[in-house]
Amino acid sequence: MAKNSVHILFVHGVGQHSQLSSLLGAYQALRSDVRSTEVPHKFDDLLTKWELVEFNQVGPPPYLKLSTKFPDEPGPRYAYVYEANYADLSGIIRQNQPLDITYLFISFDLAVNLARQRLNKEIPQHAHLAIPAALGKHVQRLAEVFVAATVPVLGLPSLVFRNYTKTWVGAFVRFFEDVATFSMDPQGYPLIAKHFNKTARNIVYSPRFNRTAPPPTGDTFVVVAHSLGTVVAHNYLLAHWFDNGPEVPAGMLTFGSPIGLVCWMWRFLDFPRMEFDAKRAPTGNEYFVWDAAPEPAAVLRKIRWMNVINHLDPIATAFPTQYVNLSMGRLAIENSLEGGEVQHRYIRTGGMFSAGQAHTKYFVSREFSSILTAVTGLMPEEDPNTTKPSTERVAITHWREAGRHLLLYRWLLWALGVAALYGYFWFLVCSTGAEFPYIAMFPYLFPRLTVWTLSFFQKLFFGRPTKRSGATVLKQDLRTLDPSSFPYRVRLFFSPLVSFLFDWILRLSPKLIIGAGRILLSFLPTLILMVLPLWLSTSTPEFLTAIENAIDGGALKFAMLLALFALYTVMFAASEFMTCWRELLRKLELLK
Amino acid sequence: MFTLRKKTQEQPGGPHVVEWQPQADDLLRKSGNYTLDQIHEEFDREFKLNPDLEKLRVDPIADVYVTPVADRRYSVIWKLKGGSDRKVAVVSAVVPVRFAGEAEGVSLKQRVKNAVLLESGGRLKLDF
Numbered sequence: 150m151a152k153n154s155v156h157i158l159f160v161h162g163v164g165q166h167s168q169l170s171s172l173l174g175a176y177q178a179l180r181s182d183v184r185s186t187e188v189p190h191k192f193d194d195l196l197t198k199w200e201l202v203e204f205n206q207v208g209p210p211p212y213l214k215l216s217t218k219f220p221d222e223p224g225p226r227y228a229y230v231y232e233a234n235y236a237d238l239s240g241i242i243r244q245n246q247p248l249d250i251t252y253l254f255i256s257f258d259l260a261v262n263l264a265r266q267r268l269n270k271e272i273p274q275h276a277h278l279a280i281p282a283a284l285g286k287h288v289q290r291l292a293e294v295f296v297a298a299t300v301p302v303l304g305l306p307s308l309v310f311r312n313y314t315k316t317w318v319g320a321f322v323r324f325f326e327d328v329a330t331f332s333m334d335p336q337g338y339p340l341i342a343k344h345f346n347k348t349a350r351n352i353v354y355s356p357r358f359n360r361t362a363p364p365p366t367g368d369t370f371v372v373v374a375h376s377l378g379t380v381v382a383h384n385y386l387l388a389h390w391f392d393n394g395p396e397v398p399a400g401m402l403t404f405g406s407p408i409g410l411v412c413w414m415w416r417f418l419d420f421p422r423m424e425f426d427a428k429r430a431p432t433g434n435e436y437f438v439w440d441a442a443p444e445p446a447a448v449l450r451k452i453r454w455m456n457v458i459n460h461l462d463p464i465a466t467a468f469p470t471q472y473v474n475l476s477m478g479r480l481a482i483e484n485s486l487e488g489g490e491v492q493h494r495y496i497r498t499g500g501m502f503s504a505g506q507a508h509t510k511y512f513v514s515r516e517f518s519s520i521l522t523a524v525t526g527l528m529p530e531e532d533p534n535t536t537k538p539s540t541e542r543v544a545i546t547h548w549r550e551a552g553r554h555l556l557l558y559r560w561l562l563w564a565l566g567v568a569a570l571y572g573y574f575w576f577l578v579c580s581t582g583a584e585f586p587y588i589a590m591f592p593y594l595f596p597r598l599t600v601w602t603l604s605f606f607q608k609l610f611f612g613r614p615t616k617r618s619g620a621t622v623l624k625q626d627l628r629t630l631d632p633s634s635f636p637y638r639v640r641l642f643f644s645p646l647v648s649f650l651f652d653w654i655l656r657l658s659p660k661l662i663i664g665a666g667r668i669l670l671s672f673l674p675t676l677i678l679m680v681l682p683l684w685l686s687t688s689t690p691e692f693l694t695a696i697e698n699a700i701d702g703g704a705l706k707f708a709m710l711l712a713l714f715a716l717y718t719v720m721f722a723a724s725e726f727m728t729c730w731r732e733l734l735r736k737l738e739l740l741k
Numbered sequence: 742m743f744t745l746r747k748k749t750q751e752q753p754g755g756p757h758v759v760e761w762q763p764q765a766d767d768l769l770r771k772s773g774n775y776t777l778d779q780i781h782e783e784f785d786r787e788f789k790l791n792p793d794l795e796k797l798r799v800d801p802i803a804d805v806y807v808t809p810v811a812d813r814r815y816s817v818i819w820k821l822k823g824g825s826d827r828k829v830a831v832v833s834a835v836v837p838v839r840f841a842g843e844a845e846g847v848s849l850k851q852r853v854k855n856a857v858l859l860e861s862g863g864r865l866k867l868d869f
Contacts (some may be wrong), residue, residue, distance in 0.1 A: 190776075191773045193775055194814070196773075197815065197837030198837055221844055221852045222838060222840070223841070224842075369782075
């Protein structure tokens with residue numbers, strides 16, 4: 150007979166989320182078919198046995214209270230639905246101290262360079278490090294895509310088509326700002342963690358929560374988290390799991406979770422030989438701001454953890470159970486989880502072209518909603534002895550399909566990029582009157598080379614030593630002949646001269662010149678790539694005449710040239726991204 | 742010229758039929774005619790294809806069963822009649838709950854009766 154209550158806390162991911170948006174978004178997805186454009190119908194309701202009895206907008210935190218219509222049935226009597234909303238807090242933190250996305254990506258690229266090269270040095274003594282080193286190589290390529298993406302790739306489209314792209318570019322920047330705030334900012338991280346902690350405590354220590362006995366008599370606390378919210382929730386779990394108090398959730402449902410990515414990066418960047426050690430002495434160059442949780446002295450309360458991965462969600466990882474707590478041994482973790490592991494579930498909300506939205510489309514899936522209602526106890530779970538055939542998507546199908554789609558995606562983007570490039574060259578010939586062979590297109594046909602070239606200049610111009618990777622470390626650990634670290638070494642070599650020039654410019658007029666100079670420098674690699682074929686295939690007077698003709702051709706023609714080249718760089722950067730993503734899956738042996 | 746013919750209810754899978762009692766439809770109509778149509782269609786199709794469809798026996802003596810429908814959000818309560826060659830399912834109620842697991846101190850029969858009583862506001866009492 151239903152007696153206790155279940156308290157469900159929804160945690161949002163990165164980006165702007167207005168108050169109540171996560172709470173109502175999740176609630177509506179469970180009670181109506183959010184894919185439908187028709188006004189919701191009772192038939193769409195997944196929570197048929199529940200009725201809303203209270204909406205408390207004050208809280209804290211605000212909540213919805215549901216009551217079962219059939220109290221004889223097993224399961225909770227009441228359900229409280231809450232949200233932890235740290236979006237405003239995170240937004241204010243970054244508003245008070247905006248981050249430069251160019252430097253953020255370059256410092257990430259630099260950190261990956263250092264970690265990768267340190268790891269490479271260890272391979273002769275520790276052969277098992279060859280696999281993470283190979284993964285690191287692809288992470289490096291991904292970092293270069295992001296470095297190139299800031300201004301050289303996305304700069305032109307976001308400037309020329311700013312009326313159409315500002316929302317998307319804003320979301321892109323906010324995404325990485327939020328990740329940096331929670332993982333790297335020593336002030337931002339505790340603010341968000343404490344905010345989350347307070348929200349959870351307000352729930353479990355409220356008069357609504359029956360703490361007198363464990364479930365099923367006492368109340369149950371379940372955390373449902375998305376994207377970066379899963380990292381926030383994971384952090385919270387590790388901080389409270391050892392206390393065994395009511396703060397420990399009985400269940401965790403994570404979806405679109407980057408925990409696998411984040412834990413791997415943490416080990417890769419901050420731990421020598423990737424060996425996690427909670428008692429390690431700090432090197433002072435740590436990239437992540439987190440403290441490693443110590444190994445628990447007592448047996449932990451068992452929790453149930455389910456993780457859902459959507460098809461072509463670039464953030465979602467089916468992380469190994471070890472990542473639940475890096476300080477604990479495998480057996481101890483298995484004893485702390487129901488079923489001995491994190492249970493991964495795979496869903497598919499879209500086809501091959503869904504990669505752009507897969508991360509945010511979980512709630513449109515009725516399958517996901519069914520998992521959610523089962524994990525939270527809002528609806529009974531599927532009986533394992535049922536005669537109904539299972540429609541569950543299996544991991545092997547999921548990853549193979551992802552690999553196939555990524556391959557197709559990669560080549561499709563490449564073909565679109567080549568078409569845009571051809572269009573650019575054709576238009577260049579038309580608008581400049583110059584004649585040059587189309588063979589000049591050849592070096593432009595390789596996404597890796599295009600991205601590397603653009604990122605090379607970004608690193609050269611902006612790849613200064615950072616507070617986490619100082620000049621001494623760079624000189625000591627960065628290899629000159631590594632193509633990814635070469636621009637940093639070149640910059641280091643010329644840095645005395647550059648510093649002298651910089652000081653001189655600073656004395657002239659600081660802000661205006663620096664600001665204008667930065668924008669020009671950022672666009673320079675793209676502009677060089679744009680005019681290089683023309684310059685190489687014509688004499689200097691012809692080249693100057695051609696440029697003059699292009700400018701005289703009018704703003705429309707000039708905008709067309711920019712648009713075609715921008716399209717080419719965007720398509721090639723995306724193609725390179727897909728290649729790296731697929732390669733990472735392949736290296737992780739998920740595509741077998 | 743033209744003759745209007747009544748549409749027959751023949752379905753593939755044999756001579757098995759489903760009879761929907763008016764009170765079952767009245768109860769289901771609370772969730773809208775669309776819901777009623779969807780559940781009718783699903784249960785009719787499943788039963789006619791296979792009368793041994795997924796079901797829970799409500800009572801060890803009476804031939805009364807519950808079958809989950811509509812993604813297991815609703816339960817059809819029905820009584821089996823007829824012989825082995827022609828089976829008839831007489832549906833007496835449909836409630837928006839799935840009878841899963843076991844409830845402490847309450848039999849499935851009682852749970853089903855209570856659910857119907859609650860959903861109908863005390864108007865429908867099952868007689869088994």
